[in-house]
Amino acid sequence: MSLPELSLVLLLFLVGILASGVWIAVGLGLVGLLAMNLVTNVPIGQVLATTVWSATASWTLAALPLFIWMGEILFRTRLSEQMFQGLSPWLQWLPGRLIHTNIIGCGIFAAVSGSSAATVATIGKIALPELQKRGYDERLSLGTLAGSGTLGLLIPPSIPMVVYAVTANVSVLQVFLGGFLPGALVMALYMGYVIIWSWLNPGKTPPRDPSMPFREKLRQSAKLAPCLLLIAAVFLSLILGFATATECAAFGVTGALFLAWWSGTLTWSAFLESIMSATRLTCMIMLILAGAAFCTAAMGFTGIPAALAEWVKGQQLSPHMLVLALTCMYIILGCLIDGISMIVLTAVIVLPMVKEAGFDLVWFGVYLVIHVEMAQITPPVGFNLFVLQNMSGKDTWTVAKAAFPFFILLNVAVVIITTFPQIVLYLPKLAFPD
């Protein structure tokens, strides 16, 4: 079978098996089996067992469950209430007023959580009713929440970043560091949009809350201090190189436990629950990683990734054209599958191409994570849309329409980081000069 034929067969099989509703990890494994059956005589079962063993018995990957656990613990504290109370007094003067609590609140929570769904649910459960009560525009409120929730993925710690770093074999720390400035960029874009929107629709911003004496404001936001301290500690230990990513995750868990204990919200049952839900999320991701590791090994035997990379090189495609093509592909994929699967499904094919075209793999990780963010807010399967749809009682399309401007803004962010890759690479280069 020629290479193009083989690629087509495998691609069709992959699409068919995933569309039929077979679990993604299983689908990946089956594609690997088929590929190896078609091209080699090596003992397939042995390759399956050894690649999965070496992919899962990994010290670097041990950071993944710890970061997940950290987020699960903080999710169970009263952080979200404190976030709204602590932020709202300071944001009254901005055009758009309390809408900005959605963006900044999500941004702060994102810095302790690696999950977008948890970020939306945590911030949304307080902010959505509070904003509605005060008469803020519901569409803008839903849109900002959907969009800012995705910051959970871009601002470290981040689950998809760990998954990417492991699949692409780059340093988790560097990808994390690469996410900070783009995260700030996305927040700035969102806030800019809200400000302009409020100027254009002057009647739609409700009046200020009654003003508060300065000391009262400080007292309200003092509650946020422990959380901000935790973020600062995690960030500093990352950038100063005090700890490896895995150790950093362990310290994060300690900090989160301490915070939860200090605020008096960590009941014994909440603690056990946090362990079990972190466990389930990890198991789900690890099985996908196992399937992907085998699929990647199998693809290596077919020679498809290398041939594609060679082809990209031969086309003399400008790097920007390649990014444009990938962007289109990822937007379409993002509508159909979830972010983690998107990363592992495409990594084996796309990474050699990207490397050949001269992109930095840390940069590409951040680029890819922004696409995963978009996937969270594009219908029909965007998970943030699903969460908000249930929270607000609106249908998917209403929520999707509300989120659309923020989808566009994420695309703007992609254009900006492609034009100025330094935004991504500045911090990783600062911490790792070579």
Next chain:
Amino acid sequence: MIRRFLDALYLVSGWLSGISLVAIFLLMMFMSIGREIDFNIPSGDDFASWALVGMAFFGLAHTFKRGEMIRVGLLIERLGGRRRQVAELISLTVASAFIGYFTWQTGRLAHDSWRFNDMSTGVVSVPLWIPQLAMVIGLGILLVALLDEFIIVARGGRPTYQPEPPKTVEELVERVAQGGGV
């Protein structure tokens, strides 16, 4: 009787997985604090990675039963009644076949390690079949869970991995808190 035994099996292996998570955490903490005070755990990173293997595989059945194994639901969720049942049965058959093969192959790997007496290369030398057995057992329990679901669905029951949609906001937040989507 069998029902209760199986549910207990999934739950207990899920707990084992949770215990492995705590073990990873404690190992990491001891290792990084230990480095400062010149106390080190021999082969600590090996043990942490094996704990990760245990965690990843022991919890599979529990995760699957709770409906947190992701799939592309776009088409299958549009189907109803009899068609849906057939589609679920096909998915379960395909998954059981693959996981069965997978279990068998990891079993052979562990068996080979035992036969050739493969040891880990760290300071503390441990026979590799011991941590590898975690893969075999975890996948084996997942296989049992898949067959279990097959029987439930074939008898016309609602799959356990497909929970009722949440009705209230509290329920939804609770659901997200329980995992189910990054």
